[in-house]
Amino acid sequence: MTGYSRGELEEALRSLSSMLSKSEKALATMGKGAVSQRTLLERRIRALRIAEALVIRELDSLEP
Numbered sequence: 001m002t003g004y005s006r007g008e009l010e011e012a013l014r015s016l017s018s019m020l021s022k023s024e025k026a027l028a029t030m031g032k033g034a035v036s037q038r039t040l041l042e043r044r045i046r047a048l049r050i051a052e053a054l055v056i057r058e059l060d061s062l063e064p
Contacts, residue, residue: 006062013055020048 004012023045030038 004058006059009055009059009062013052013059016048016052016055020045020052023048 023041027038027041027045030041
């Protein structure tokens with residue numbers, strides 16, 4: 001992930017964290033009957049966690 005400034009990565013991390021938080025809250029309130037929507041949301045949460053980890057790794061690799 002090269003070519004992004006520290007500021008851009010920090011902004012992306014804030015956005016990812018916000019989306020992850022909102023998605024987790026939505027999952028907690030989701031009913032048991034909505035199986036396909038629940039599965040989709042669980043997969044999105046997994047993808048957001050991966051994206052968050054990758055951005056954090058890239059931030060850690062940048063010089064301060």
